[in-house]
Amino acid sequence: MPGLGAPTATEPAPEYVRRFSGAEQSLHWLLAVSFLTMLATGLILYLPSLAEVAAQRQLWKSIHLGAALGFWVGLLLVWSTDAVQLRATRREIDHFDRDDRAWLAWSVTRRGPEPPQGRFNAGQKLNAAIVAGLMVVFTITGVLIYLQEASARFRGTSAILIHDVAMYIAIPLVIGHLYLALLNPSTRHSLRGMTLGSVRRDWARRHHPKWEREL
Numbered sequence: 001m002p003g004l005g006a007p008t009a010t011e012p013a014p015e016y017v018r019r020f021s022g023a024e025q026s027l028h029w030l031l032a033v034s035f036l037t038m039l040a041t042g043l044i045l046y047l048p049s050l051a052e053v054a055a056q057r058q059l060w061k062s063i064h065l066g067a068a069l070g071f072w073v074g075l076l077l078v079w080s081t082d083a084v085q086l087r088a089t090r091r092e093i094d095h096f097d098r099d100d101r102a103w104l105a106w107s108v109t110r111r112g113p114e115p116p117q118g119r120f121n122a123g124q125k126l127n128a129a130i131v132a133g134l135m136v137v138f139t140i141t142g143v144l145i146y147l148q149e150a151s152a153r154f155r156g157t158s159a160i161l162i163h164d165v166a167m168y169i170a171i172p173l174v175i176g177h178l179y180l181a182l183l184n185p186s187t188r189h190s191l192r193g194m195t196l197g198s199v200r201r202d203w204a205r206r207h208h209p210k211w212e213r214e215l
């Protein structure tokens with residue numbers, strides 16, 4: 001991205017601002033590793049074309065369930081390290097103001113100037129809310145599927161169907177997220193924030209001006 005390379009002799013050294021706390025980064029990477037593990041093992045169990053790999057069904061199932069359990073146990077552990085900060089982050093994500101609504105409309109039409117955004121833009125807030133909802137849906141329906149296999153008393157629910165629909169929602173969301181975080185030139189600087197904790201102030205000003213002003 002122009003202006004984001006190494007500083008030249010004439011360019012001043014870039015100024016960095018703190019974007020994510022240690023607890024936020026830990027929570028994100030816990031979610032990323034467990035979610036991608038569940039997605040990969042879930043697809044192995046689900047896709048007929050992967051039936052050969054899925055021959056060791058029990059193994060993939062154990063990894064799938066282990067990742068889900070690992071996520072919830074990890075969430076409790078990370079949450080307990082900095083509950084105050086993480087609750088504030090959750091409130092920040094839950095709060096949708098007029099600029100956020102304008103940003104959503106702007107992201108569709110791309111007409112006029114971009115409405116100013118806080119630390120998370122409206123798309124990121126929506127993404128975080130949908131992912132959180134999906135984790136709950138995956139867990140409840142996953143437990144039901146597990147119980148159905150163990151006992152006839154739990155059969156007759158639509159748990160498998162809902163679990164599959166959640167997967168169809170998750171896949172494009174994760175692909176879009178990875179594109180923005182790893183490939184898209186104007187947004188991929190954000191990866192520095194999620195790995196090292198800080199981002200360049202000029203990037204913050206361009207993408208999240210309301211937040212940058214508060215710093």
Ligand code: HEM
Nearest residue numbers: 031032035036124125127128131174177181190191193194
């Ligand atoms: C290797 C894989 C991944 C990479 C490189 C990655 C990268 C990132 C980065 C750089 C951010 C911060 C964006 C910012 O500065 O505003 C972020 C945020 C976030 N990530 Fe990931 N991520 C990965 C996997 C995942 C997965 C699998 C999920 C869950 C399905 C996930 C969910 C989130 C959420 C909810 C946020 C906060 C909201 C948002 O920025 O959209 N990430 N990720």
